[in-house]
Amino acid sequence: MNLQNVLLNLIVYALPILASIYIFVGIKLIKQKVGGEFNYFSALMFAAAIYAFGYFLSLNSQNIEMMIFARNFANLGVIVIPTFGILFISQFVKKKISRQIKYFLVAVSSILWILYITNPIHHLAFNWVKLTTANGFFVASTSKNIGYYLILAYYAIFVLFSTIELIKVLKKSKSPSLKKSYRFLLLSLQVSWVAVLMILIGFDKYLDPTPVVILFILAMIGMNEVKNDLFELEINRWKQTFWNIGEVAFLINADHEIICINPVATLFFDGKKESIAEILKILDKGDHKRKPVKIKVGEDIRWLYVNKNNFDIRRKLVSYMLVDFTDRHQAEIALKESEERHRLLITQMAQGLAVHEVLFDQSGNPIDFRYLDANDSYEKLIGLKRADIIGKTAREVFPVIDNNWIEKYGQVAMTSQPIHFEYYDEHVDKYFEVVAYSPRFKQFATIISEVSERKKAEQEIRYLSYHDYLTGLHNRRFYEEELGRLDTPVNLPIALIMADVNGLKLINDSFGHAMGDELLKKAAQLITESVPENSIVARLGGDEFIVILPQTDIFQAVDVINELKAKTSNDKIGAVDISISFGYEIKEMEDQDIHDIYKRAEDDMYRHKLYESASIKNKTIELIMNTLYEKSSREMLHSRRVSEICKSIAVEMGLSKDVINQIGAAGLMHDIGKMGIDEKILNKEGLLDFEEWQEIQRHPEIGYRILSSSNEFSEMAKYVYEHHERWDGKGYPKKLKREEISMQARIIGVADAYDAMTCDRTYRKGLSQTAAIRELKKNAGTQFDPEVTRVFVEKVLVEEFCVGHQK
Template sequence: MVKELFFGLIYNTSLLLVLSMLYSSLTLRLKENDRRICFLSGVVIGIVGIGIMTHPIPLVDGIFFDTRSILISSTGLFFGFGPTFIATLITSAYRLHLGGIGAPTGVLVIVTSAAIGLLWRKFRFEKLTNSDKRLPVIEFYLMGMVTHIAMLLEMLTLGAISTFVLRAIFLPVIIIYPIGSLMIGIILKCQFGNKKTQDEIQYNENKYRTLVDEMNQSLLLVEVVRNGDGAIENLRALDANSNFYRMTGTTSRAVEGEGLPHIMGAKDKGFFVKLAEQVLEKDSYTEEYFMESFGKYFEFHSYKTREDQFAMLINDITKRKELEKSILESENRYRSLFNNNLAVMLLVDSRSDKIVDANPSACSFYMHTLEELRNMKISDINILSEKEIDHEKSLAVIEGRKHCNFIHKLSNGEARDVEVYSGPIEIGGEKLIYSIIHDVTEKVRRQKEIEYLSFHDQLTGLYNRRYFEEELNRLDVKRNLPLSLIMADLNGLKLVNDAFGHAMGDKLLVSSAEIIKSVCREDDIISRVGGDEMVILLPNTGRKQAYRIIERIREIAEKSKFDDFNISISFGLSTKTEKDQVMETVYKEAEDNMYKNKLFESKKMKGNMIDTIVNALYEKSPREKNHSERVSRLCGQMGIALDLSRDEINELKSTALLHDIGKVALDDAILNRKVRITKADDAQMMRHPDIGYNILSSVNNLSIIAENVLAHHERWDGRGYPKGLKGEEIPYIARIIALADAYDKMTDYERHRRPMTGDEAAEEIRRCSGTQFDPVLAAIFIEKVLKKDSKDAV
């Protein structure tokens, strides 16, 4: 039985070898996805299966044994589902046709073998066919073993004779059939590998032929023909790509084997012979050349391929040459514009920020030589940080500006504000940034000055009312609560203006502002909102903290001397603690509190300032002190002569002491001059009653004295000043002071080189009685004051 099985296997294997050769023949001619190969392979395999079953090894009637299991399982592994399905149908149909008790089991063996082969293909086929290092012997043997173990198990379906059949076929099947599967697998694997290799060769050949034919360059393979002396006699074309044929207007028949001068033009033979010599010597050679026969520029890249043979890659560079010429002309025009332009211009490498070029105007502006600038980066002259530069670039985009605002540094360290207009430019194939720089330092300075003035008080440097109102609206939000507001009013400013002039008043304002700024925090808003009023906005500041700020300002102000008097500031405070509070109400509350404090503080301060002003006058002119004291004494005597009460006499004497307080505002030269020689001096001197009135009227309890001081230079006949009052219109006390003042001036040795005597002065008063002086008061003054004074002197 074993011998018969052995010969049967040899026969079956021979048929399978025919099958493998047939497979190779068919698949090498048809495409892999061609349905014809699928159907034809299935039919051929089915016929081979029938051939195998026509030479079976019979066991009992209706049961025979063959190698179709090897055939069908190998078909499943190598041919796939389509051919296997067709082959399975054909062989199964033939087995049923043969009949017998073993027909169902035989069909089951066919189907099971097909299934095992297909499963092996699904999970292992790729690894089996792609294994190039060694043949998968174990894998094929294992598949054969699995297939025929399954076949032996299926023999159990034969019923009562299954034991007999298994005993008869077990050893041949389990030993020989897996080896048969192994052999067939190896044969088919080799055939499959050969087909795969041939397909790859064909694919690569087609791919590279297509690649060469689709090249933009022309490709020509050239062979050198030498004479007996070894010199180059001719150059023969061996092969070329499609682009070469299109370029020369020829075909492969007209090129292959022809001499190169015949194809490319006899005039250029010398060039090609020289090119051949160079490439054969150097292995590769590149040259650009204008071919007269084509009227074009070509670039020849030549490579040695073997002895006396080389390939040429030919590029038509005519357009490139024309473009290069155009670019050169453009660059020359640009260079002329660049160098002769008065604007500062730089060329910067966009990748490295290195300055590539600079025009003479740039060298002059930055005060660097061209070589120095070319060794610098743009960051060497732009003093802004990278973060600031990025922010400015983003801001320019948002604002729709075509320029960026930077600060550039000159060689001497000076910083200049510049506007930089930049754009991309390509020069000689290099991508650069082209920048035009405008020096806008003065423009920026003026803009900052205007911006500063629009939000600042020009005198004190504090913020102005406009800025205060904008900030008040901005800060009036919940996150800034508590929000405190301090109103500050400078006491006695008008008095200082009247007494010492507005220049002195301005200095007082500036000093007060500096004191407030020295105490307040950097984020606090200090604004001058009126002549002598300032407001302090304190976000996130409660009432107690605000009070501490006020007390600190007061403390510093009291210690600060302004000329001979202290700086006095009245404050009012209000704090917004709730979101619903109206800011206008908070402002009004602070203002009211300030005015309440001012009623007391200003009165006390102004009283002190009057004494200071009087002392200032006496320091400027000691003569005025003596004069005021003498006038006061004469007025006291006149009060007694008029039988006035003690209070009236005291008021008269006090007014006399202050009657020339307005002279504190006069120039020292005029004040101490013995003789006035110009009308301008007279005009300035005539201002002192008004000034004295303005000084004294600012103090509530001195308002009556102020009226008398204002009128002490009025005349009885109405020709006096400043109002031109007449007769009884002139205040009574002012008329008395006018007499005492005139008499003392006429008899003052300090005022005149040759003063009048007492009698002469009395006679002058009598003469001017009824014109300059009140006639009644003049008579009493002469009779009861001057004569008494004269007798007392005797």
């Protein structure tokens, strides 16, 4: 038997086995490798199986037609092997191939296969095909044409492409294990050049190397992938064991490469795998199972217990598990430091701490407790020395101790349920906050903190929540709660008395809020002194007060109001008369709504206020003027002169007698708003600065608020408000112009300016009449109403002030 027959028999019997192996491996690995991409390795294995099975059929063909059919089937596998081979190698070395190139490779395979199956028509692949018998098998004898060499060239391209890409990744890779895999494939593919050379020199007519070489190369590729796949199975087995443990774990190969690393190890190494070589040198020294190893990782020193084992002896895989002892080591150090800090804390803490032992009778009931220990703060807080209480019982220290304390602390010691409470110790006049807990059975510890300041603050807050901060009376919240509480049949009849301080806003605007506050406090005092002791007096807000009188009928209520009126009518705050309007209503029947009673009392108060308030406001305005004149005699003289000039202008302009009188009064009070200006500014010697001038410019508005509060002066309030407006709209406070300014205000403006110019000031001499007239004429039509100016200059001054009037 010659070599050709031996190889032929070997191939024939091996082909179906190889085909089955290729199919099995392809199916097995396509299951194992489920990813986003198509698995070209499995496709390559299936193509190899098609070729092997088709070649087997061709060798067992009984006639030329069956052989051609079988060869066409085998050639399908032959032609797609380089296509899937190129795609597999690209996938293996992680080289991206565009979709267009993939389509091109499929097209090339399709064209070549069509060229083969249509060969009987054009004979481009083979000139002729004959069926010969060899050792009982039918072998095709062919005469090759250009189409056959095209397939050979396609294979050469596949091998050349694979060789180049594997050499590239072999140079770039730093992993010894990957380099082994790349090198194995690279060397396996070079066998193809032997087959190409034999075909080119024509040696294939004696021995066809094509099936042997193709099946060998694919077997090597398959073996390499199976090896890698089994390796991945081992990695997955390692992951199942070590992936989710809470310790550092990693797997290395014989080349000291990290093959797999769990998430904890990733954080531990901080992604710097190159440091593993130095770490392994330390880990592999000595017996680390009994003592921790100190390893420097970055800037940190870590203490580790090392568990090393041979995970896979055949593949030389070693698994490391590192139990980080650093935290425990530091925790032990921290524990010692903590114990020392706690000792210092207990001895130096501001809170008092004492430990006690509970004493029980034969029935198991607590009857006393003994002091075991106490810190310095405890003795300072309770006023007893440690030496006087340690070792003694509570009854020895406090002979009159309440049994409730012993029962309460005994419950804590027996149940381990902590308690928290506050109490007042009358012996030391302090409030304490106490936390009691059980450190061990039949013992309890107390931590006491002095909370006297907090209790005082809470009491103050509680007081303020129900009292008016200004007058000290109860506030509206307290009133509403008390009204709800007292609104019961047993308290009928219930009288509600409403009180309202008249002229408060006017006082605030004129004399300042400090005077208004004094008025309110005085009113609160007078009301409180005048009502029965069981009454509830509250400030509702602003200038309103209310009195609740339970079990008080209408006659008693009237007596109370008369007493209130008598008390307040003869009292004053400085020069200001105190005026309070009162109203009342009685709830006599249970079905009456207390809120309706309140509304009626309020309405009754407002009826009295209508006529009482007007009178007090008029008196207050007179008081304001007198007070202003007392503050500045210059203002008094100035106001009187302005009033006379205003009346003279009004007479010459032919205004009515009522208007003349009204404008005279307005001229007299035109600067009443200066009551709200600081006396230092009013009497300042010298020019005013910007801020002082801004303050002075507020006096028209203040005067308006004062006068508008009274119906009698409400019309004049407008003239006072506008008397510093200018004809050209550049005045203040509203920047009115021309006829937008009232006639009375325009007259006051001229009179006020003339008197101001002709009067001496501390910082300048007054102008002469001639100079003042010149200024009036100069500013007529800009600052002053030209008609009012003309009347004043040509008529008033000529007729009344021409006799040498010069201030």
